[in-house]
Amino acid sequence: MVVVMDEGASESQTEKVIAQLVAMGFDVHRSTGATRVILGAVGGRHDADPALVEMLDGVHEVVRITEPYKLASRSFKPAGTVVAVGDVRIGGDEVIVMAGPCSVESEGQVRAAAAAVRRAGAKVLRGGAFKPRSSPYSFQGLGEEGLRLLRWAADEHGLKVVSEVMDVSQVPLLDRYADILQVGARNMQNFTLLRELGLLRKPVLLKRGISATIEEWLLSSEYVLAGGNGDVILCERGIRTFENYTRNTLDISAIPVVKKLSHLPIIADPSHGTGRRDKVAPMARAAVAAGADGLIIEVHCDPDHALSDGAQSLFPAQFDRLMAELRIIAPAIGRSICVEPVARRGWAR
C-alpha cells in the first residue's frame, strides 16, 4: 500500500497513519518530499482494507500495490499453464475449439451436433443440461438425462465434454459426466461453488461475470487454485456496456491483458458475447487473432427450432467455414488448428 499525505498534513496526522499501518501488519517506509510525505507500506495482511487508512485525517490518497491474487498471477508462475484433458491441451500451440448446442434437447440433436463439430475440427463438445434463465417461465434443461446424452454423443465422436455446473449440489453429477466443468458468468462470484471446485481434480472453465473487472475474475480463479486445483481455463464472454446493439460487448482486449497478468489459458465465447449468429464468426476470428487459446461456440443443426439461444447458434456449414478461416489466421500468432482430414472422414461415418 502506498499512502500519499495531503500537502499540508501535520506531523501528528502522519504519525497516526503510520501507527494504523503498523497495526495492520505493514512495514512502513517514509519518504518526505518538498511538498508531501509519501508512505510506502509493505508486507501487511492480505485482507487489509485500504479504505481504513483513506479515512484518516491528512491522507490524500491510498493506493493498493500488491495484486490481491497470487496463485493466478504470472509472477507466481511465469510459464503459461497448459490444461490437459486427455490428449487435448488447452494453452499449448493448438487453438482448441469447443462447440455444440446451447442446451441438450434430444438424442438426435446432440448426436448430429457432435458429428458436425467433430468433422469441422472441434475437440470438445459443449452442451447445457441445466439452464440458468433470467425468467422462471423459460425452458430449464433436461438435467441428468441431458448429461448422459452429451457424454454418449461425445464418446461416439472422440470428443471431450464441457458442461455447466450451476450449484454445489450438482458438482458430483457433473464430475461423473463431464471432462471440464463450466462455471457460468452469473456464478463467477459464487464462492461456495468455487471452493468446492477447488477440491476437484478436473479442469474448470471459469466465465467472466458480465460486469466483472479482470482483477475480480482472477480473484475468483484464485478460489479454485487455492483449493489445490490448478486446471483453470478462463473464458471471456462479453461485458455489459452502454452499447446494446449486441447483447454484450465481447472484450477482446481482455485476452492480451490476461495473458500478461496471468499464466492461465484464456478462451473466448463469441456466441454469448454477441448473441447474434451473424456476429459470431467475425468475433471468433478476432479472438484468435488477439491470442486466445481457444473458443467455445454454439452450433446447432436446426437453430430455428432450438429451445434456447437459437439465434446465436451457427449452422454446421457456417461453422465449417469459420474453422477454415481460423486455420488461415492461427499461424499469424504462431498457433495451429487441428485438421485431420482422414480421421475426420473416419469419425463422420
Added chain:
Amino acid sequence: MVVVMDEGASESQTEKVIAQLVAMGFDVHRSTGATRVILGAVGGRHDADPALVEMLDGVHEVVRITEPYKLASRSFKPAGTVVAVGDVRIGGDEVIVMAGPCSVESEGQVRAAAAAVRRAGAKVLRGGAFKPRSSPYSFQGLGEEGLRLLRWAADEHGLKVVSEVMDVSQVPLLDRYADILQVGARNMQNFTLLRELGLLRKPVLLKRGISATIEEWLLSSEYVLAGGNGDVILCERGIRTFENYTRNTLDISAIPVVKKLSHLPIIADPSHGTGRRDKVAPMARAAVAAGADGLIIEVHCDPDHALSDGAQSLFPAQFDRLMAELRIIAPAIGRSICVEPVARRGWAR
C-alpha cells in the same frame, strides 16, 4: 412482440415470419403501411425468443412488448405491497431504517450497535454472519454464532433482524434466526436460491445486482413471488459505471422507476452504494427524498477496527444526525420516521 419488416420485404418473407410467429403460439395482426408491413403478435409463450424472428430474412426489427415479469408488476397488483414484520411495516407511511454492523464480530460489538441504532430510531438490526468476499484470504464471518448474537442483541432492544443468506444450504439456519432474509447483489441471479426462498413464508430483501437492469431485477423477484412468497423488498445498492470515485453509483432514479413498474417496496443501501462514510448521509437523504420506503445502513461503534467495511460504517453520532435530517425530509413526500423518545430511553435503559 411487434415485428417491423424491411421497406422492401417481399410477400413470401412476410409470410414466413407470420408462420414462425404462429408456430411460437402467437396471434398475428398484420398492418400494411405505405412503405412497410408491421406485424403485431400477441399471446405467445412466455419464453418465446424474439431473436429467432429477428434472424429471418426481411425483418427490420423485433420488439418484445409484454414485460417478462408478471407477479411483480404494478399492473398485476395496482396497490403497493406492504411487507409486515410484526409491527414493522415496510412500504407503508413510515420510512423504515435498518442499521447495524457489516459483520457480526463479537457480543460486545453487536450489543453496542443494537443499542445505538435503536436509540436513533432504527427498527431493524442488520449484520452479516457469512461474508461473501472477493478474495479467499479475507475474513469470512462468524457463522451461526454470529446469527445467535445478532438475534440476542436485537431482542434485547426490540429490533427485528435482517441477515444475508448466501446459499440454499443456509436457508434453514437463517430462517431460524432472522426476520428478513437478505439476498446479496452477487446472488441476485442465483435462481436455485431464489426458488427456495419462494417456498419460505418470511420476507426476502433482494439486492440489485451490480450490473443488473431494473427488468432483470424484477424478474429475479418473480422467482420468489412465483413460489408463493409475496413478501419481497427490493434494495438498490449501486450499479457499476465508468465513474469510480465512489465504489458504485447509487442509482437513485431506480427508486421512482421501480415505484412505477412494480408494487413491491424498495429501500436503498447508501453504505455499499458509496463505500465511503462521508457519502452515506447525502445519499441516504437523497434516497428518502426520491421516495424510498426505507434504508439499510452500516453503523459501527468502532469502525476503525471493524473486520470488514469499516470505512463505510457510520459512527453512532453520525447516524443520530442523519436520522434527524431524515425526519425533516420525510414529510416532503408524505412520509414519517419513527421518533418515540420516551420508549427509546426505556429500551436504552
Added chain:
Amino acid sequence: MVVVMDEGASESQTEKVIAQLVAMGFDVHRSTGATRVILGAVGGRHDADPALVEMLDGVHEVVRITEPYKLASRSFKPAGTVVAVGDVRIGGDEVIVMAGPCSVESEGQVRAAAAAVRRAGAKVLRGGAFKPRSSPYSFQGLGEEGLRLLRWAADEHGLKVVSEVMDVSQVPLLDRYADILQVGARNMQNFTLLRELGLLRKPVLLKRGISATIEEWLLSSEYVLAGGNGDVILCERGIRTFENYTRNTLDISAIPVVKKLSHLPIIADPSHGTGRRDKVAPMARAAVAAGADGLIIEVHCDPDHALSDGAQSLFPAQFDRLMAELRIIAPAIGRSICVEPVARRGWAR
C-alpha cells in the same frame, strides 16, 4: 507519481526508472522494502505521462498522485465559491432554481413560462436559442430572435437569464443577452470554447459530459478558471450507463463528491438527467437533499406541443408542487428556498 517496482526487479532496472523520472523533472525518493522497491516522485512537470514510466522493464505499477486540476480544487481555495449574478447568489445559503422551456419557441410561450416559474420561486429563466440535435433533420432553434425574447420575458418578471452557447462564434451574441452562459454536455471538452469563456467576465454553467469522469469535468472547468474567469457553476446532468430505462443515470453521488474535491458550486439538471416528466420531481428532491446548490428544470405551459423535449418538461402546476416540496427539504441541510409570497403576487399581477 509513485512507482512500484516488480518483486524481482533488478538494480539496473530500478536505476533506469529513476533516470527517467529525473529526466521528467521529478525528485525521487527511494524506499526499499523486503520484497519490493517503491519510488516516490514529486515535483515533476504537469503533463508528465505516467505511461512512459509504466512501460519500462521491472515496473509493476505507476500511480499519479497530484490531481491534474489546481484552480478548481478545494485545497486551492478551501471556502466555497459563491457565484453572484446581481442579487442571485449560487453557492450560498439559498438553493437557486433555474427554470423555463427547453427551447424558446415564441413570445407567448416564453412569457407564459417566465411568469409561471417566477411565481413558483425560480430566480433564473432558462431557454435555448440554438439547439444541438443528434439528428440533422430536427428543429434547430430560433437563434438571436430566441435570445431577444428570452431576455425580454426575464426582465419582465425580474429573472436572470441562462442560455447555451454552442460555439466560439456565438460567444459575443450570448454575452449580449444572457447572464449565465451554459456549456452543454457535448461541449464539455471543446477546449477552444472553454478558453474563450475564460476571457469573459460572466458566469459559466458547465454541464458534465455524458461519459466524463468527475476528474475530467473539473479539468474542463480549469480551462475557464485558468483564463481568469472564476465564476464557474458545475451542473450534473446524468451519465451514460448500461441501464436505459431512464435516458441517463443522474449521478446524485457526484454532488457530495464535487463538494469535497472542489470549491465550485454544483447544481443538477433532473430534466435531461431522466428525460421523463414523472421522474423529474423525485430526482430534483434527491439532488437538493444530497446538497446541490441549485437546480435547472424544464417547465413548459403546453409541453405536449413543445418543439423539443416536451416529454421531460413539467407543467406549471407540477413545478409549483415541486417547489413546495423542496422548501420542506432544504432546511434538512441548512439551506432555504425563496418564498416571497407578497412580491410573488405582485409579479403575477
Added chain:
Amino acid sequence: MVVVMDEGASESQTEKVIAQLVAMGFDVHRSTGATRVILGAVGGRHDADPALVEMLDGVHEVVRITEPYKLASRSFKPAGTVVAVGDVRIGGDEVIVMAGPCSVESEGQVRAAAAAVRRAGAKVLRGGAFKPRSSPYSFQGLGEEGLRLLRWAADEHGLKVVSEVMDVSQVPLLDRYADILQVGARNMQNFTLLRELGLLRKPVLLKRGISATIEEWLLSSEYVLAGGNGDVILCERGIRTFENYTRNTLDISAIPVVKKLSHLPIIADPSHGTGRRDKVAPMARAAVAAGADGLIIEVHCDPDHALSDGAQSLFPAQFDRLMAELRIIAPAIGRSICVEPVARRGWAR
C-alpha cells in the same frame, strides 16, 4: 413508431393516442388483440419525439422503427462505399494502414516516422498538429508548421496525409495540407464542424465518441453526408466501460455491426483504443480479422521521448512485425495488405 397500449387501456385513451400520432403526421394502423391494442404509425416527421406519445395515459410502450439516419444506412446504398484518395482506396479489397506519430514534433521526427511506416507498407501518414488535451497545462501541438512538416514528409515518401481538425476555424488550413480530415472522438457531436465538413470535397475520418452508441455515430456521419460529402470513413477507437485496465475498451464488435448497418468503410485505432504499446498489435490483428477496412496506428522512432502518447506508440520494428502478421490474416477474410517489396526498397533508399 409502434405504440403498445396497456392491457386495460380505455377506448378514449386509445383515441387520444391516435389523434396525437395523426397530429405528428403519421398514418396509423390499429391492431386489436385479445388483451391489448397495438398501433402501427408510419410516415411521420423525422423529428417526431416518441416520448410525447409515451407520456399519454394508457400507453404501455412506444418503439421507434425508422432508423433516424438515412444516407448512412446500407438500405439507402447496398454496395459498400469505397473512399478514394488518389490511388489509395479505403473500403476496397486492400486493408489500408495509416500510421505515424501522435503529434508532429520536429522535421527529423516526422521524416523518420514517414520513412519507417512507408517501408512497412502503410499508405497514409498520420500526425497531429493541434492536440486536444484534457489538461490546459499539456503540450498543445505545433500548429500550421506541424502540418507543413507532415505534408513534406508524406510527399517525400509517397504517402497520403490524415490530420485532425479541431474547430470550424481550422477547416481551410487542414484542407490545404491534408488528404483526409480527421474528426476526433470529442468532436463527434460538434455539429457545426460536421456541417462545415459536409460542404468540403475531401474525405472525413470520423472517430466514434467515447460513449457514443453506434446509432449516434451514424447520425453524426449523416451531418457530413447530408451536406453532399459522401466520403466518410468511420473509425472505432474504444468506448468507455467499467473496465479500466486498458484506457478504453476497443469495441471490435462495432466493426461487423457497422458493416451490416451502413455502407461506409470502417477502420480501427488500436493505439487510442488501448493506450498501451503492448496491446496495440493484438487489437490491430483482431480488428482486421473482424473485417476492418483499415487501421490507424501510432508509430514513433523514439517513443520514450515523444511529447504526447509515447506509451502507446509502436517502435518501427514492432510495426514491421505487426504488418507481417496482418499479411497472414487478411486473406482469411478475402483481403490483402500492400507489400510492394521493390518499390519499398526504392523509397527506403
